[in-house]
Amino acid sequence: xxxxxxxxxxxCDRSNSWERLxxxxxxxxxxxxxxxxxxxxxxxxxxxxxxxMGVGTTTQLSKYPSSQxxxxxxxxxxxxxxxxxxxxxxxxxxxxxSKYDTYAIQNHSLGSGTIxxxxxxIRCKMSGSPYGTHWAKTAIRTHDTNYYxxxxxxxxxxxxxxTQYTTNPYTGSAWTWDEVDAMEAGVQLAGDVSLQSRCTxxxxxxxxxSQIPEFPLGEFTVLAFGLALLRGMxxxxxxxCMGDEFTRH
Numbered sequence: 001x002x003x004x005x006x007x008x009x010x011x012c013d014r015s016n017s018w019e020r021l022x023x024x025x026x027x028x029x030x031x032x033x034x035x036x037x038x039x040x041x042x043x044x045x046x047x048x049x050x051x052x053m054g055v056g057t058t059t060q061l062s063k064y065p066s067s068q069x070x071x072x073x074x075x076x077x078x079x080x081x082x083x084x085x086x087x088x089x090x091x092x093x094x095x096x097x098s099k100y101d102t103y104a105i106q107n108h109s110l111g112s113g114t115i116x117x118x119x120x121x122i123r124c125k126m127s128g129s130p131y132g133t134h135w136a137k138t139a140i141r142t143h144d145t146n147y148y149x150x151x152x153x154x155x156x157x158x159x160x161x162x163t164q165y166t167t168n169p170y171t172g173s174a175w176t177w178d179e180v181d182a183m184e185a186g187v188q189l190a191g192d193v194s195l196q197s198r199c200t201x202x203x204x205x206x207x208x209x210s211q212i213p214e215f216p217l218g219e220f221t222v223l224a225f226g227l228a229l230l231r232g233m234x235x236x237x238x239x240x241c242m243g244d245e246f247t248r249h
Contacts, residue, residue: 054104098190113210
């Protein structure tokens with residue numbers, strides 16, 4: 001009768017050594033790459049428009065119609081109503097003088113991230129036949145200081161004018177959202193010889209870039225595969241080659 005012969009399983013162990021070494025490494029690499037990919041952040045550009053919503057620090061201009069309670073109500077419309085409501089400056093003498101308004105502006109509600117620029121818009125014209133000097137400037141108030149745009153000579157039709165600030169003019173640094181919420185915007189008007197310089201709209205456009213994560217389907221698939229591979233190795237049942245030895249008759 002043939003005796004029992006004990007045979008070492010080292011040959012089987014050697015055949016599986018590469019698999020045992022690399023399967024966990026491959027799974028971990030797949031998971032790591034997926035997590036790094038899921039952590040990607042992408043720039044999302046956008047703009048938000050803010051309009052007058054209250055009385056500002058200074059109110060010098062006249063309003064039309066006079067039945068309006070406040071000047072800002074004459075320039076806050078989303079769609080321009082032109083000569084229906086406006087603020088204006090008129091001078092009775094043969095010389096030019098200017099006055100201005102600044103208005104409280106709506107707080108931002110949509111924008112986030114980095115502010116690229118703040119642009120002040122005004123929509124203005126002069127009344128009657130062109131005569132004398134009539135001009136308009138954008139006005140902005142930040143950190144209790146007024147800043148004015150360049151002089152725009154007015155014609156008899158409404159035209160939009162704007163001044164862009166890529167940084168806060170007071171700090172010289174990028175705008176913050178707190179500064180946007182605290183600022184005032186308005187218009188400075190000059191006229192002479194009994195003709196009106198008019199402004200029918202004032203608004204602010206904030207250009208910003210927010211940061212948003214992206215979650216692509218492909219990276220989720222690779223992550224799931226890596227996790228499944230690790231789980232499968234953990235649940236693998238022992239087989240003959242995993243023991244120290246086996247017997248053969």
